[in-house]
Amino acid sequence: MNPGKSSYDVVVVGGGHNGLVSAAYLARAGLSVLVLERLGHTGGAAVSVEPFAGLPVRLSRYSYLVSLMPEQLMADLDLDVRLASRTTASYTPWTRGERSGGLLVERPEGEATRASFRDLTGGDEEYAAWQAFYGEVGRLAEAVAPTLMRPLPLERDVRALVDERIWADVVEEPLGRAITRRFADDTVRGVVATDALIGTFASMDDPSLAQNRCFLYHLIGNGTGEWRVPIGGMGAVTDALARAAVDAGAELVTGAGVSAITPGPDGAEVVWHDGQQQRAVTGRRVLSGVAPWVLRILLGEGEDPDTKPVGSQLKINVLLDRLPALRSGADPAVAFAGTLHLAEDYSTIEQAHAAAAGGAVPDPLPGEVYCHSLTDPSILGDRAGSAHTLTYFGLHTPAGLFDADPGAKDVAVGRALASLDAVLAEPLADCLATDAEGRPCIEAKVPQDVEQDLAMPGGHIFHGDLDWPWAPNRSRLETPAQQWGVQTDHDAVLLCGSGARRGGAVSGLGGHNAAQAVLADL
Template sequence: MTSSSTVRVPPLFRRRRSGTKSPWARGTTAKGPAPRCRPTVYVGPVTSGTSSYDVVVVGGGHNALVAAAYLARAGLSVVVLERLGHTGGAAVSVEPFAGQPARLSRYSYLVSLMPEQLMADLALDVRLASRTTASYTPWTRGDRTGGLLVERPEGDATRASFRELTGGDEEYAAWQEFYAEVGRLAEVVAPTLMQPLPLERDLRALVDQRTWTDVVEEPLGRAIRDRFTDDTVRGVVATDALIGTFASMDDPSLIQNRCFLYHLVGNATGEWRVPVGGMGAVTDALAKAAVGAGAEIVTGAGVSAITPGPDGAEVTWHDGTRQHSVTGRRVLSGVAPWVLRILLGEGEDASTKPAGSQLKINFLLDRLPALRSGADPAVAFAGTLHLAEDYSQLEQAYAAAAAGAVPDPVPGEVYCHSLTDPSILGDRAGSAHTLTYFGLHTPAGLFDADPGAKDVAVQRALASIDAVLAEPLADCLATDGDGRPCIEAKIPQDVERDLAMPGGHIFHGDLEWPWAPNRSRLDTPAQQWGVQTAHDAVLLCGSGARRGGAVSGLGGHNAAQAVLAEL
């Protein structure tokens, strides 16, 4: 979408009240500058009176926009209320470095779970590009240095890379067998994600018992240790269970298993693709689809209360100058369930507040650095480059963080999106590259306990990158217009401050299985689609819905289907 098709809204109004203790209370806006996002088409803002709509959507993240688009296309009147001055939530592109034209995906950065059917339904003008490398993992064994390369699709170089690391073909055969089984599980689960919730027993009957046991019933660590012998290979498998999830691989809660499944099930392939133009291109397209269908989007609208009634619910919001109210036959909540309870008047319960676990660092480089292994940087950085993520290192890092210490080394992963999509570099395409680092086992509690822990974590992340390079990363960093290195780091507290996402938890809370337990009540459309709350007129449409999480749009799609079945 180009700026020539854009209708600008007024700047974000910042409402500040004395006594406000959190960015969720009384609809206040988060502190800090609004990101320099790509422009989006908006309608609004509403300026006076009490209005009535079929559906009021609270929050303007990608799921909210999906819901608004589906509902407006079905002929319902829809308004979206977003407290920031732009839509997109965590799926936005920004130019964070003054004087540099690079547009970086500030928070969310890859797309896997968004169904191709959803994109077709909404006629989204979005292209998702495949990465030629799935992953590259530098390793050192005694005086040997190399890298485990997994191609996309896997070929002879992948087999040779496993053989170089492990000395034979057995580990690669185990890898192929395991992921073939997981792929068959994904083929069963993926088609259900845009349908009413299946019961667990119905899916279990379609999946090999060994696979179901390994992924669903027992801690994933057992299966990884039983199936693989190499510490590095084990770690590469385990990392998909730990993105934004603080857990041991043997955690009896199985939150690591649920995270693993979500990272492998998207479109039945589990492929993580790069949105061309950055994450902001996805939400730009969704906002355009919603507005084009007739939905209204109001920015700078800080919602302070949701009051359910016998025939719907009233939503109270503030534009920075005055208070407004709007009623809806249904209200969809795109905010985290923990925040929704506050808006419903239940208060803040610190004991149930989610806690995120990630360290996100964006870099802009003048050039890609050379690797000690001698691998071509254009190959190694094109996919997911694993750092300090051997299985034993992951478990040691978890133990350190659980004891209150920043892990050393911090396990993490690096992605170079500009190798797949140079358009995000603007006029620096060909003379620069972006890098995105995502650190594991950095829970919010570490940074609450020690204000200096963020600097420590960032330095240890940089050290883990330098450990596999033939030159310091600092030598490759670009500088902004003020001469400062182009580095932007975000911990859970930053995500909470910027997005009012409680605890900085990127999934709005622990992920749930994408099916219904066998004894579930599935009497209402909201229950059948996994979007119910304690109030009939209020439904979940965000990442906190069952089958929410990641940039998928599933929460929005499923809430819309429940509304259409009810109204």
């Protein structure tokens, strides 16, 4: 469809989940809103697809779990979306000499969790340290979460709400110091560390603290940090957002590749191509759901390869005829129901980072596996009850590895599957489903695939390194855009995507906060 007008109150560039959140809020407030999306569908990275020929199985191809999206946002927009809790938080197979087992963390934690720590470590000290650390992290999350849908607080105001020790551990010093000081066991240390490394290529001792910021975002959602499964897949979330935007009066145009944004005295012009001809539209405000690096190109500032984000993840989607048995003897329906950690001992993670920094695909390759179909069988279609999905997310696989060696993707996939086979009592290949053409049901994506499919520069899933979700103490917070953390160098152009200060992950926060800045300004 083509837009109905030549000018709007707000033009949103990018129809990912954040752009749709902005559109829904603004249209509900009575503003005229146009959303321009390059692809043939909205949703961006938060979509469900049927990747395997002849099989009606809908997988969350890129984004796969929801933590950060505030329940208040979902209520504000009347989203018809259900998020289900996973009964298992995590399961980590381990081997110590002749002994083997698995570290089980229940949700909520109970006696089986305590016993599992005792079986691994020989005592109760490590579980006590776990409870103390996550108790403090929980209080930090409870302090930060309510601020995410408000104007940015100053750092000192947030710091005043939390214990000094956890503030130092998470905000001031490299997270690796706290982990190695608080925990003695290598496996326990690794389980804690992994939340700091999803989509982030860093050592746990990196002085930039990129790992610390990633850790914080993974644990503050709704004050609990619980990662939940969207019933119907990630596409159910963005389909609901698109309905909310359209029902409120926003116009969504797909197949609209934006090529330029030109700010003016009373707004900005957006130039786009509909596949047949070039078009232009103006908005009093333009919201950018694309990465800031891409936005600078659209604004005519040129391409700067030195500042281009660098993604770091390997995503593998798999369909199985049945869940495989584990060497530990654990019930697969329990072990696979949460996050199954593979080759993620702390020492292994750090060795993998060093290998990747040196240009080699890590071996073993750290990663984790999720089985969404245990929580939501509906995504299996008519295979419900006779199949299961697995989603693998690999760490320390920066884009540079795959630029340097065209064969590195196959190597990384092989090592990812080998890390899973290492904890199984049977080869994963024996459980793999095949599609209508007889091919194994495996789909793999590296950062280059993400960039090609979604135009995320460098395949970086956060559009660049995450910022702290508060403002530095000496920040200028004079305009609504600055107050909400969505400003650019142009008054008429605001960030509404993952590149906003409180962007990243499937949260809708960038979209919400940009909308609030517009409403305060127009």
